Amino acid sequence: MKIETKCLHEGYVRGNGDPATLPIVQSTTYVFDSTQHIADLFDMPTECMYSRFANPTVDAVEKKIAALEGGVGAMCTTSGQAASLLSVLNLTKAGESIIAVSSLYGGTINLFAFTLKKLGIECIFVDPEADDAALEAAVKPNTRLVFGETLANPALNVFDIERFAAFAHKHKIPLIVDNTFPTPILCRPFEWGADIVVHSTTKYMDGHALQGGGVIVDSGNFDWTNGNFPDFTEPDESYHGVIYTKEFGKMAYIIKARMQLMRDLGCYPAAHSAFLLNLGLETLAVRMERYCRNGEQVAAFLASCEDVERVSYPGLEGDPYHERAKKYLPNGTAGVISFVIKGGRERATKFMDALQLASREVHVADIRTCVLHPASMTHRQLTDEQLVAAGIDAGMIRLSVGLENVDDILDDIRQAFEASR
Numbered sequence: 173m174k175i176e177t178k179c180l181h182e183g184y185v186r187g188n189g190d191p192a193t194l195p196i197v198q199s200t201t202y203v204f205d206s207t208q209h210i211a212d213l214f215d216m217p218t219e220c221m222y223s224r225f226a227n228p229t230v231d232a233v234e235k236k237i238a239a240l241e242g243g244v245g246a247m248c249t250t251s252g253q254a255a256s257l258l259s260v261l262n263l264t265k266a267g268e269s270i271i272a273v274s275s276l277y278g279g280t281i282n283l284f285a286f287t288l289k290k291l292g293i294e295c296i297f298v299d300p301e302a303d304d305a306a307l308e309a310a311v312k313p314n315t316r317l318v319f320g321e322t323l324a325n326p327a328l329n330v331f332d333i334e335r336f337a338a339f340a341h342k343h344k345i346p347l348i349v350d351n352t353f354p355t356p357i358l359c360r361p362f363e364w365g366a367d368i369v370v371h372s373t374t375k376y377m378d379g380h381a382l383q384g385g386g387v388i389v390d391s392g393n394f395d396w397t398n399g400n401f402p403d404f405t406e407p408d409e410s411y412h413g414v415i416y417t418k419e420f421g422k423m424a425y426i427i428k429a430r431m432q433l434m435r436d437l438g439c440y441p442a443a444h445s446a447f448l449l450n451l452g453l454e455t456l457a458v459r460m461e462r463y464c465r466n467g468e469q470v471a472a473f474l475a476s477c478e479d480v481e482r483v484s485y486p487g488l489e490g491d492p493y494h495e496r497a498k499k500y501l502p503n504g505t506a507g508v509i510s511f512v513i514k515g516g517r518e519r520a521t522k523f524m525d526a527l528q529l530a531s532r533e534v535h536v537a538d539i540r541t542c543v544l545h546p547a548s549m550t551h552r553q554l555t556d557e558q559l560v561a562a563g564i565d566a567g568m569i570r571l572s573v574g575l576e577n578v579d580d581i582l583d584d585i586r587q588a589f590e591a592s593r
């Protein structure tokens with residue numbers, strides 16, 4: 173099946189007389205005819221026995237996302253943050269370290285730099301364009317993974333997945349990629365060598381600003397028996413001595429995440445959330461195509477505007493990441509654009525307040541066009557000088573282009589430029 177078809181037909185498998193649409197199984201638990209049957213499920217979790225481990229509605233969505241990314245299995249979580257955290261905790265413990273590129277979603281940076289540190293896991297940040305020597309200098313004997321983001325939020329740089337996969341594999345460690353902005357419709361990191369993918373499904377996958385969620389997807393390709401990951405190859409004393417690579421083969425990573433981390437930390441999504449996420453996924457391919465086309469037109473318009481100092485959008489010719497975008501994101505770079513308005517902070521605020529169609533909100537990758545002013549919102553604590561150091565101009569606006577008719581979006585931007593002059 174092609175990816176558009178997978179969006180509709182993967183996951184929920186219908187039998188004769190079954191509901192046409194994915195049913196919401198609103199039950200914490202499941203009943204069985206024998207004690208032995210349940211005991212067997214603890215050995216080999218092939219059916220749902222308790223909704224913290226698995227629920228049929230959530231399971232169908234996990235199977236769909238795994239199929240879209242080309243992975244062997246997936247695990248949904250309550251948020252993108254939870255997915256990032258669990259993806260790392262599944263491979264590391266106190267006293268070990270990870271490498272992450274510095275152009276990541278701000279929430280991921282906080283998680284890695286501060287919260288992981290409190291848990292005893294050190295994160296070494298590297299410039300995503302660092303030369304080989306600088307990358308090698310970040311590797312320690314206890315480094316357990318490399319982490320990057322395909323299309324960074326909000327920097328909008330394109331991550332060189334193939335290069336970082338080769339770097340990680342040279343050191344016998346996996347590459348985890350946050351693929352939130354492209355979604356598997358625009359980029360499938362496993363095809364470029366990534367081993368694990370995470371998403372905030374809160375963004376384009378849900379797409380309608382309905383509910384938060386996250387997912388971890390396992391490619392099944394990494395060799396956990398290479399000596400660096402004893403937790404995969406030695407008996408798990410918390411799970412009656414299971415050896416994950418022996419029992420579960422290619423599914424070792426995702427089953428370990430479920431049976432250790434979801435079991436103990438419990439951040440599992442509700443069936444109703446999975447149902448809503450599935451609705452978003454059904455139209456994902458159609459929506460992503462329109463986000464890209466609208467984004468391209470709006471970015472080109474902004475680049476031609478007297479009112480604009482600069483535009484960041486990898487889909488735009490002349491953008492520093494345009495060539496790399498052609499390789500990894502050949503069908504488009506979604507709908508998120510950053511631009512700097514002439515006139516600094518004051519003009520940016522005026523412009524935003526003058527918008528009539530686009531809404532001012534703390535969100536991105538929504539079905540409706542929305543805007544955010546990093547300097548007074550997400551990066552509010554920084555002074556204007558610190559903002560410059562962080563690469564954020566006081567006049568920078570992050571515009572998330574939605575699915576409205578592009579002429580209406582452009583008209584709104586035009587009138588807001590005028591009103592703010």
Ligand SMILES: *Cc1c(COP(=O)(O)O)cnc(C)c1O
Binds near residue numbers: 251277279353373375
């Ligand atoms: C929003 C976001 C996250 C965090 O997701 P939540 O669902 O808000 O927890 C992680 N990564 C990226 C790229 C994001 O945009």
